[in-house]
Amino acid sequence: MSLAAQTKRNYFQSVKFKKRLVKALVTIILISGSLLILSPIWWMVSTSLKSMQEIMTYPPTFIPEEWHFENYIETIHKGPFLRYTLNTVLITFCVVIGNVLANSFIAYGFSKIAFKGRNILFAIVLVTMMIPGFVTLIPQYVLYAKLGWLNTYLPLILPAFFGSAFYIFLLRQFYLTIPNELIEAAKMDGASHLYIWWKIIVPLSKPAIATVAIFSFNGAWNDFLGPLLFINDERLYTLQLALQVFKGQNDTQWNYLMAGSLMALLPVILIFFLFQRYFIEGMNLSAGSKG
């Protein structure tokens, strides 16, 4: 009896020990993985501060021997980057506004009003997510060309005001968690749907709307395909387009290229660290519905 109890205790002790060992091992793996994941970003920073001569030395250095902060000034002077930045800010701002307004409006219709054909329409919304974008690319190009909208920002901005399947889906998921009683009560008080949407649902769904705003900021800021197709005029270039042209002009000037890339990525990195919660909530919102 006592022997059995003894071995049992030992067994539990060893399990505890094993669990600790596993945790330590996992932590070590995750730390090394983190270093590996972060190393490209450090490499970008370090390369952007090196002289070309140092970049070409072998073996490469991890920390610049001399810090050439003037690389950034020189990069900015290589083209009208301020203009490109303002262009990108303008487009991104409009796209975010459009996406937030349109998708929260549309998602309200799909989640809080009962009307004939709603389920079929929503099924179509979901199906559209599977259609490859390139199928409609050429017709859209032709459409905008016929309308004389090439070399304007309209093709980049306007579609954002007509909803996007993924965001409608995301916001609808969130709206479904808002109790209908709230809406019924407001209706009893004579509130219209428009009022309920703007005054009750939008304030209640700030986290989900923030997620949509951040995702669409990211999408618009990094959009390359749209500007590549619709914008030819150099003065209208976005940062992404300018970077691609910059790449062609400074083929192996890695310090300038990295400085430019880092400057283009910086707003996204900042927003990520400031609003990380919303990124993760957005992902969880879409993951939770896959069950």
Added chain:
Amino acid sequence: MQPTLEQKQKSQTNIKSKKPKIPFKQKEQLQGYMFVAPWIIGFVVFLAGPLLFSLYGSFTNFNITSTMDFIGLDNYKRMFTNDNIIWISLGNTLYYVVISVPLTTAGAILLAVLLNQGIRGMRVFRTIYYLPAVLSGVGVYLLWMQLLSPSSGLVNTLLSWVGIEGPSWLADPAWTKPALILMKMWSVGGGMLLYLASLQSVSPSLYEAAEIDGASAFQKFRHITLPMITPVIFFDIVTSTIGAFQIFQEGYVMSKSGDGGPANSLVFFNLHMWNKAFEVFDMGYAMAMSWILFIIILVLTVINLKLAPRWVHYEGEDQK
């Protein structure tokens, strides 16, 4: 749902008695359509219309300046008889899909499982691993072109530490696609986040019960964790397959002036389509190509859906 309907009917009768001309139900219907109207308009103008145009256009010799002459199946025939590049592009695309989708899926699951071991600093790790997934665009491609630079890049430097002489990546036709897959692996944290959310919703009581039965760590993973996250795996595989088939920007930006890299090794299906449509303005042909891609994606998605019941485990009562 039920109380809502009752209330609705109640208020319906209320309003009916006041304003008999517009029945409440109809008003409600109209408002519903008003709210989804922007999407309907957008759907018609930006999607359904273009789809129809593209379908018809794929049977014409449309090149933006000419009239659209109906030429039957000529475009589709030309793909099989008069275009070698399209087969190379299809091969490149399949290569990328077949390797990158399983690798990123497995990598994301592995990372999520590691992060879910109740270790300290989980949130910090999660932030670090997720960061690359939010970075995209030309800046990232330029960064990777530098990282993959044969002599001065980070990747080959790290490889040399473990005694491996790295390949010349984007300059070597055999290594261009592995290079893009490596880049894709960097952002594996996006998928990880999905799996992590799903892992955290698995009830601990299941593991406790298995532990009492003496299940090993691997058995617990194989028989509890894996089945519980199959819905997310399924979703991830379906969406990332669709996404991977449409790879374009990487090939366009990371080859010199969009020419498709050494020995056409980065000419993906969409890049070839792009060149046909906007370089030589063979738009009818490009639209036919887009439908072939659409059909491939559709068939694969349907196969995925058909295969799902065999391995995807749905917790019937677990859904909210």
